Amino acid sequence: MKAAVIESVGRAVVTEVPDPTPGPRDVVVEVAACGLCGTDLHILQGEFAPKLPIVPGHEFAGEVVGVGSQVTEVALGDQVAVDPSLYCYECRYCRTGHNNLCERWAAIGVTTAGGAAQYAVAPVANCVKLPEHVRTQDAALVEPLSCAVRGYDVLRSRLGAHVLIYGSGTMGLMMLELAKRTGAASVDMVDLNPARLETARKLGVSASAATPDELDRPQGWDLVIDATGNAAAIQDGLGRVAKAGTFLQFGVADYATRVEIDPYRIYNQEITITGSMAVLHSYERAAELFANGVLDPDVFISDRLPLEQYPQALEQFAAGVGRKIVVVP
Amino acid sequence: MKAAVIESVGRAVVTEVPDPTPGPRDVVVEVAACGLCGTDLHILQGEFAPKLPIVPGHEFAGEVVGVGSQVTEVALGDQVAVDPSLYCYECRYCRTGHNNLCERWAAIGVTTAGGAAQYAVAPVANCVKLPEHVRTQDAALVEPLSCAVRGYDVLRSRLGAHVLIYGSGTMGLMMLELAKRTGAASVDMVDLNPARLETARKLGVSASAATPDELDRPQGWDLVIDATGNAAAIQDGLGRVAKAGTFLQFGVADYATRVEIDPYRIYNQEITITGSMAVLHSYERAAELFANGVLDPDVFISDRLPLEQYPQALEQFAAGVGRKIVVVP
Amino acid sequence: MKAAVIESVGRAVVTEVPDPTPGPRDVVVEVAACGLCGTDLHILQGEFAPKLPIVPGHEFAGEVVGVGSQVTEVALGDQVAVDPSLYCYECRYCRTGHNNLCERWAAIGVTTAGGAAQYAVAPVANCVKLPEHVRTQDAALVEPLSCAVRGYDVLRSRLGAHVLIYGSGTMGLMMLELAKRTGAASVDMVDLNPARLETARKLGVSASAATPDELDRPQGWDLVIDATGNAAAIQDGLGRVAKAGTFLQFGVADYATRVEIDPYRIYNQEITITGSMAVLHSYERAAELFANGVLDPDVFISDRLPLEQYPQALEQFAAGVGRKIVVVP
Amino acid sequence: MKAAVIESVGRAVVTEVPDPTPGPRDVVVEVAACGLCGTDLHILQGEFAPKLPIVPGHEFAGEVVGVGSQVTEVALGDQVAVDPSLYCYECRYCRTGHNNLCERWAAIGVTTAGGAAQYAVAPVANCVKLPEHVRTQDAALVEPLSCAVRGYDVLRSRLGAHVLIYGSGTMGLMMLELAKRTGAASVDMVDLNPARLETARKLGVSASAATPDELDRPQGWDLVIDATGNAAAIQDGLGRVAKAGTFLQFGVADYATRVEIDPYRIYNQEITITGSMAVLHSYERAAELFANGVLDPDVFISDRLPLEQYPQALEQFAAGVGRKIVVVP
Numbered sequence A, B, C, D: 001m002k003a004a005v006i007e008s009v010g011r012a013v014v015t016e017v018p019d020p021t022p023g024p025r026d027v028v029v030e031v032a033a034c035g036l037c038g039t040d041l042h043i044l045q046g047e048f049a050p051k052l053p054i055v056p057g058h059e060f061a062g063e064v065v066g067v068g069s070q071v072t073e074v075a076l077g078d079q080v081a082v083d084p085s086l087y088c089y090e091c092r093y094c095r096t097g098h099n100n101l102c103e104r105w106a107a108i109g110v111t112t113a114g115g116a117a118q119y120a121v122a123p124v125a126n127c128v129k130l131p132e133h134v135r136t137q138d139a140a141l142v143e144p145l146s147c148a149v150r151g152y153d154v155l156r157s158r159l160g161a162h163v164l165i166y167g168s169g170t171m172g173l174m175m176l177e178l179a180k181r182t183g184a185a186s187v188d189m190v191d192l193n194p195a196r197l198e199t200a201r202k203l204g205v206s207a208s209a210a211t212p213d214e215l216d217r218p219q220g221w222d223l224v225i226d227a228t229g230n231a232a233a234i235q236d237g238l239g240r241v242a243k244a245g246t247f248l249q250f251g252v253a254d255y256a257t258r259v260e261i262d263p264y265r266i267y268n269q270e271i272t273i274t275g276s277m278a279v280l281h282s283y284e285r286a287a288e289l290f291a292n293g294v295l296d297p298d299v300f301i302s303d304r305l306p307l308e309q310y311p312q313a314l315e316q317f318a319a320g321v322g323r324k325i326v327v328v329p
């Protein structure tokens, strides 16, 4: 089959590789589309993946075209979205329900061959059936959505919160859509790039600007979410949290990034700073929310490129052009 | 001024009463509209209100036309919605943050003169300013909405829940609107009265029926909400909760109502049954959500009668005809 | 090896069975002691276990005497307590972190050969190493303790609660010990059997009686825990919950038991009723708490019988004589 | 009566002032003892108190010797501990249950005359009756304990946590006592001052050292609590939090203190940083826990000086000698 392959650091190609064969509890999925994200760039830079070459791609959905000998839950022809997470279920974090912090964390598209290919293999437990009305290509969005759902699980926000989101990329916009669905009284968004904020306005943001200084909320926001990973945004955002409010570190900062906090204020205003990492108990719920129309795929997917152009897709993503880019085998 | 008065058990009239005078931290509100609810019927039956006669009405909004000597927070001409709750701040429940369970619970329209009148008086702290775009009459809906918000505060539901609501009256429909805004993956509704379900469908319910038997969800619902107070509905609903799910007793049952639970199932499926009572820390948030359009007043308010017809309004409400009925002075 | 075997409904024997052989990620444990509980009686009555004969016993600890080919986490000679739970990690409940509600729930001693034997086999992930100062026999108490820990995880109680526990058997007494360690301001206990309450008094209960009527707390208790499974106790306990309080169904009632609740009170006093089922993310923590002396084994283990007397041990347990009975191979 | 008075910045005296007279819902308390804390030093430095002179003292208990005309809850001769907090009940924080963040925060001993005097006046709602077995002098400890209880309310910790506390002063030691009562599996403590750690060891700390480097816990601690306010301690502590763990800013840092956080780690390990400020819904519970012996007053109160020596007591406190110092009128 045809597949994208990260062959070595800095080198991505599309080439022929052997078709995957399923284990007894595995499913072979004919990929309809596979999304790209920051993790793929990290792999290209020689991080995250324990060894190269690897077929990347952990955001994908497709049709079941093969099943292992002990699979009964899905059948040939089913449309499925695939949770890429592979937990050990044995380490201290798995044993206490924090599987996303698994000591032996593994994932389809990172530690095993992924979805940037014609076919991909996945444990049946990771395959979530999609209702017929969902366009399978679009369901590549379920994985990033399931990260956003985890973010709101951490926040446990109540009805009526005032929310400020930094970064109007794919993830910031998903946080926006979910803010509305977790009862926000208002959702404001900041991004340095005015073009990005257009989409936010299209999706019904309450207010948007290049900086919160332009927004009229001196008492701050109950929830401030970083969806940039950018040090300046994080530093600014920490200062915008209202009394008794919460800052969510959702963006992935560089390892070396450091920002300052003010311990007196943390104490005196009972401010909380917390983080959310990948997917935890949230994939199926994201799939259901997606099937129920929580996202408009035509807004979220800005580019659909043929699998052959995987290297170019990666370049475009690295250049920060567009929103979610998917490759279509 | 003109006011509705519950004179004695079973007897409501509209008559002239002295204009109210504000204390130093009080506000006089010219009532734009005042809603009716079950509490008013209880008062008519000689319950809840410690003494008669009383001017009823605890769901109201209007314009500030007088302020006490020490009021600075609102000014003449401001439009305000009024939280009727009057807590003692001294009892063990107030001192632990459960003001809605206050041992000396009191409320405008129950223990002191209410909003079914041309003017009403309220502590300034209970007056929430409304933005200009809100039609003040409609803001009579803020109080019931703030009860619904309390319900979801108790539930603390996560994104992706499947919700079943019993009762498609004013409160059930508010629970529906908030279910969508607390991230429900689906919201189903049952009501014995098919006419009532039409509104539910208009508001975008996922499925509706006379009984959950007609709905296809053998594994049950994550959240089941009673918004009827009816014994049969409660009994049925308790059996519809999914494993690890929650039943919310929001409807006000008769004192004598008893329903059965199955302790083995509570244990074995880790089912939770809980309740939500009136307003707690939720009035301002309800006002903001209302101002942001969480409810369509023209759907929720079915009848706007002149204050003179308060007795007839009460009769119509008792007969269960329509949704929210408001009187307009 | 020698093992207790439930051969058929109502028939338990001690006999010779083949020694167990570990799979690649399994461990063979030489059992130091194995506790008996209600589950074993259910198995004897033909319930819970999918097929007979079965070697029972899910509360055990012992020494590692064999390891599978891929085991590195424990070594021969290690003392371990064994979590009997075997989850599928694939069903909707496992995938959302409710493994104790697993649709394919399985357990050592219920669906596979258990610890009432000279040797037992367990996945290495289920084996928790014990520090040297722990007497391995005593660590048969870790499993029931891990159920009690799950109970308090469900309760999430705050410092200063007033707690009432029904049933002064092994589990009620564990709930007592943990009430003290979850910040209870007071812990009262009721049991019909005055002899049982002596142990409660020895462990420092605040007050104890045959019925809460004898205890002076008209406002009720913040937390009421049923640790009897008895219908009369549950019914009585539901009425003892204070405003804003919680009732925990910890005892395992008969399937047919039904008790009555008062929906007006659930609503008006914001009462919560909830349940806790077996072990969830709590086994390791129970082992640590146990190692740190949270329980006095000599109080909790009333009888240590030789494995040969397993049938008699079961009879004594069924007769309700003593507290935790363990068999020692 | 005799009272300590902060007359002007830097100047504390003991002098005669008029006896206090109670309002209708107030109580006059003959002070048994009044504790000193950092707030008193801030007042001396011209901070916190809106105007000088002021009678300081917000940690006190005593006997009821006078009651206002409308007081029925306490009687002459009752022993009471006094919650110093005076909330407005009107601001946005009070109205949402965050009274400790009140915009018009006021307190006995800060904004009105306090307990470093022969008599003090307090609203009856702030007076908590003590059982007879409590030595009233010792109950000056209830106020700081109620801050510690608030800290654990914020933490909502589960059974089995590993806890690390920085600072073995009065507050750190209270956090230690409460860690044990909130189910900690272990509680370690660090302090630069070896003499301070002796008390920690006396109270049963699991391990203690000058720095966590000496403690063997490479995976970090589930809960890390700063009870120093010291920048170096906070900075060190933030790096000691285990995956999925929480850091509590309990110590009051200088306004200018800044420490660094690592956003990648917050995200990747789902770390939470939060704060707890003074007393919220926790005073009565602290009083009950205190009455039940949660603290040994003879360990916690290191010095009992006569009221006449208030200025010297303040100096000793500023010098960091001893634990809780109380003055006895």
Ligand SMILES: NC(=O)c1ccc[n+]([C@@H]2O[C@H](COP(=O)([O-])OP(=O)(O)OC[C@H]3O[C@@H](n4cnc5c(N)ncnc54)[C@H](OP(=O)(O)O)[C@@H]3O)[C@@H](O)[C@H]2O)c1
Binding pocket: A037, A038, A144, A147, A148, A166, A167, A168, A169, A170, A171, A172, A190, A191, A192, A193, A196, A227, A228, A229, A230, A232, A233, A249, A250, A251, A252, A253, A276, A277, A278, A279, A320, A323, D267
């Ligand atoms: N927590 C999780 O589980 C999880 C899951 C997925 C992704 N993530 C992370 O979430 C972040 C967002 O992902 P994405 O795919 O949406 O990325 P993206 O498309 O690159 O969007 C980030 C946006 O933030 C803007 N931005 C950068 N610096 C800013 C600043 N100082 N102030 C305001 N806006 C700023 C960028 O503007 P320009 O276009 O001008 O640069 C861009 O529009 C990334 O860090 C990603 O790694 C986290």
Ligand SMILES: NC(=O)c1ccc[n+]([C@@H]2O[C@H](COP(=O)([O-])OP(=O)(O)OC[C@H]3O[C@@H](n4cnc5c(N)ncnc54)[C@H](OP(=O)(O)O)[C@@H]3O)[C@@H](O)[C@H]2O)c1
Binding pocket: B037, B038, B144, B147, B148, B166, B167, B168, B169, B170, B171, B172, B190, B191, B192, B193, B196, B227, B228, B229, B230, B232, B233, B249, B250, B251, B252, B253, B276, B277, B278, B279, B320, B323, C267
């Ligand atoms: N918790 C709180 O804070 C709070 C606040 C406000 C109101 N409430 C309570 O909430 C409940 C609903 O209030 P509402 O104003 O919406 O009342 P409502 O307009 O009377 O609506 C109740 C609806 O439930 C339906 N119903 C009755 N029995 C039923 C059954 N067995 N199965 C299905 N549907 C059934 C009724 O149908 P019919 O028209 O055929 O009777 C009606 O449509 C009341 O009990 C009210 O007291 C509680």
Ligand SMILES: NC(=O)c1ccc[n+]([C@@H]2O[C@H](COP(=O)([O-])OP(=O)(O)OC[C@H]3O[C@@H](n4cnc5c(N)ncnc54)[C@H](OP(=O)(O)O)[C@@H]3O)[C@@H](O)[C@H]2O)c1
Binding pocket: B267, C037, C038, C144, C147, C148, C166, C167, C168, C169, C170, C171, C172, C190, C191, C192, C193, C196, C227, C228, C229, C230, C232, C233, C249, C250, C251, C252, C253, C276, C277, C278, C279, C320, C323
């Ligand atoms: N939720 C879980 O995960 C879990 C885990 C383990 C066990 N359990 C359940 O927890 C319950 C207790 O277990 P156990 O081992 O402690 O049982 P146990 O030793 O039989 O203790 C139960 C105690 O309750 C007393 N009792 C019975 N009816 C009572 C009543 N109406 N009022 C007051 N006391 C009454 C019994 O007295 P007599 O001796 O006079 O009968 C006995 O002392 C059982 O139902 C068990 O199945 C639950």
Ligand SMILES: NC(=O)c1ccc[n+]([C@@H]2O[C@H](COP(=O)([O-])OP(=O)(O)OC[C@H]3O[C@@H](n4cnc5c(N)ncnc54)[C@H](OP(=O)(O)O)[C@@H]3O)[C@@H](O)[C@H]2O)c1
Binding pocket: A267, D037, D038, D144, D147, D148, D166, D167, D168, D169, D170, D171, D172, D190, D191, D192, D193, D196, D227, D228, D229, D230, D232, D233, D249, D250, D251, D252, D253, D276, D277, D278, D279, D320, D323
């Ligand atoms: N959050 C609240 O509601 C609340 C309430 C009351 C108090 N507080 C705050 O809690 C903190 C503790 O109060 P306290 O009365 O216990 O104060 P304390 O008696 O001064 O105790 C603080 C202890 O921390 C030690 N320490 C200082 N720097 C350290 C470092 N880098 N590493 C380790 N230990 C260090 C001190 O040692 P030395 O003796 O050598 O200096 C001292 O033993 C204060 O900041 C206080 O303002 C907060």
Ligand SMILES: [Zn+2]
Binding pocket: A087, A088, A089, A090, A091, A092, A093, A094, A095, A099, A101, A102, A103, A104, A105
């Ligand atoms: Zn793991």
Ligand SMILES: [Zn+2]
Binding pocket: B087, B088, B089, B090, B091, B092, B093, B094, B095, B099, B101, B102, B103, B104, B105
């Ligand atoms: Zn009250």
Ligand SMILES: [Zn+2]
Binding pocket: C087, C088, C089, C090, C091, C092, C093, C094, C095, C099, C101, C102, C103, C104, C105
């Ligand atoms: Zn399962």
Ligand SMILES: [Zn+2]
Binding pocket: D087, D088, D089, D090, D091, D092, D093, D094, D095, D099, D101, D102, D103, D104, D105
């Ligand atoms: Zn306030």
